[in-house]
Amino acid sequence: MARIHLLLQGKGGVGKSMIAAFIAQFLMSKGRKPLCIDTDPVNNTLTGYKALDAVSLKIMDGDEINTRNFDGLVQMIAKTGGTDDVIIDNGASSFVPLSSYLVTNDVPALLQAMGHELVVHTVITGGQAMLDTLNGFASIVSQFPAECRFVVWLNPYYGRIEHDGKSFEQLKAYTANKSRVTALVYLPTLKEETFGRDLEEMLEARLTFDEAISSPERQIMERQRLTIIQNQVYRQAEASTVL
Numbered sequence: 578m579a580r581i582h583l584l585l586q587g588k589g590g591v592g593k594s595m596i597a598a599f600i601a602q603f604l605m606s607k608g609r610k611p612l613c614i615d616t617d618p619v620n621n622t623l624t625g626y627k628a629l630d631a632v633s634l635k636i637m638d639g640d641e642i643n644t645r646n647f648d649g650l651v652q653m654i655a656k657t658g659g660t661d662d663v664i665i666d667n668g669a670s671s672f673v674p675l676s677s678y679l680v681t682n683d684v685p686a687l688l689q690a691m692g693h694e695l696v697v698h699t700v701i702t703g704g705q706a707m708l709d710t711l712n713g714f715a716s717i718v719s720q721f722p723a724e725c726r727f728v729v730w731l732n733p734y735y736g737r738i739e740h741d742g743k744s745f746e747q748l749k750a751y752t753a754n755k756s757r758v759t760a761l762v763y764l765p766t767l768k769e770e771t772f773g774r775d776l777e778e779m780l781e782a783r784l785t786f787d788e789a790i791s792s793p794e795r796q797i798m799e800r801q802r803l804t805i806i807q808n809q810v811y812r813q814a815e816a817s818t819v820l
Contacts, residue, residue, distance in 0.1 A: 579657055579693045580819065582611075582664045584700075585676065587713035589669035591702045592732045592764075594622035595780055597666035600698070601629050602785050603814040604662055612657055614650065616675070617668030625783035631666075642674045651684065655691060672713070676720055685725050696759075696819050697721060698728045701745060704735030711750040718754045726759045728817055733766045734773075760817035765809045775802045 582600055584593045594617070604611045613631035615623040623631045636647045654663050667675055679685065685695045699717055701710045718727060731738050731745060738745045745751055751758070767773040779789040786807040790800045814820045 579654075580662050581654060581688055581693050581695045582662065582698060582820075583695060584664075584666050584698050585672060585713075585717055586700045586710060587669055587672040587716065588700075588702075588706050588709040591700045591706055591710055592730070592734065593668075593700055594620070594666050596698060596700060596730050596732075597623050597664050598626055598629065598785070599810050600814070600820060601626075601631075601664050602787070603811050603820055604664075606811065609662060611662040611664050612653070614653065614663065614665045616650070616671065617666060618671050619668050622783075623664075623666040626785060627783070628785045628788060636675065637671050640674065642671075642678045644678070647675075647678060651687070654688070654693065676717065680720050680722075685722050689724050694726065695724070696726045696728060698730060700730045700732055701738055702732045702735050703738045706735060707738060707740065711748065715750050715754065718757050723757075725757075726819055727754075727757050728760045728762060728819060729758055730762045730764060732764045734764075759819055762813045762817055764813075765806060767806070772802050772806060775799050776806055779803060 584597050586593055597613070601611050601613050613623055613629045615621050615631050615633045616636045617623070618635065618637040621633050623629065624633045632653075634646060634650055636643055636650065650665070657663060688695050697717060699714050701707065701714060714729065740748060746761075767776060779786070782789075786803060789795065790803050790807070792800075
């Protein structure tokens with residue numbers, strides 16, 4: 578059985594591509610070779626990681642899904658081996674039409690019939706974007722059928738993920754949909770001037786953890802901090818049971 582990891586969130590700039598890259602790197606650390614597909618019509622961030630060998634696929638014509646190109650995406654999935662994971666990074670601008678296409682064409686059931694499992698990953702962030710990401714999460718869960726598994730990534734980069742003194746786990750958006758969520762992944766809160774800066778520079782350069790950590794151009798403590806972040810992310814991924 579192959580797992581199809583789909584990154585979905587209607588709010589842009591919350592870390593979807595970063596998480597897609599983290600998932601790919603974690604799977605590669607386990608000796609697997611995931612097929613990475615970048616469908617973001619605006620940024621194509623995932624294809625910037627040369628080490629991930631991501632494929633760029635245009636699925637939008639203006640504001641509409643290019644159905645033939647999306648059909649090609651399903652065909653690409655069909656051609657993967659029985660245990661080959663697929664990671665699909667999708668942009669915020671195509672969130673609504675892509676979600677609609679997946680549901681109306683009964684793609685989750687089709688993938689299941691092909692022997693694959695669809696895992697939908699979404700992001701919740703703190704700060705001003707928190708309510709938008711909460712609404713995006715609730716929308717995704719309400720649209721997709723029961724055979725889909727959901728992983729929620731909590732990204733504290735823009736601030737604490739809480740509202741009126743309640744943590745994410747206490748908010749209605751989660752409690753009402755808890756039964757649909759397979760795992761919560763807590764990204765680490767990073768000290769901005771050290772850990773945060775090191776990670777940001779790595780992401781801007783589109784480097785994997787292994788590439789950045791092995792670079793002799795980086796100082797010893799920079800490499801050490803990136804190793805700590807990598808270990809924290811990988812432990813969370815391991816605990817999710819769907820990676």
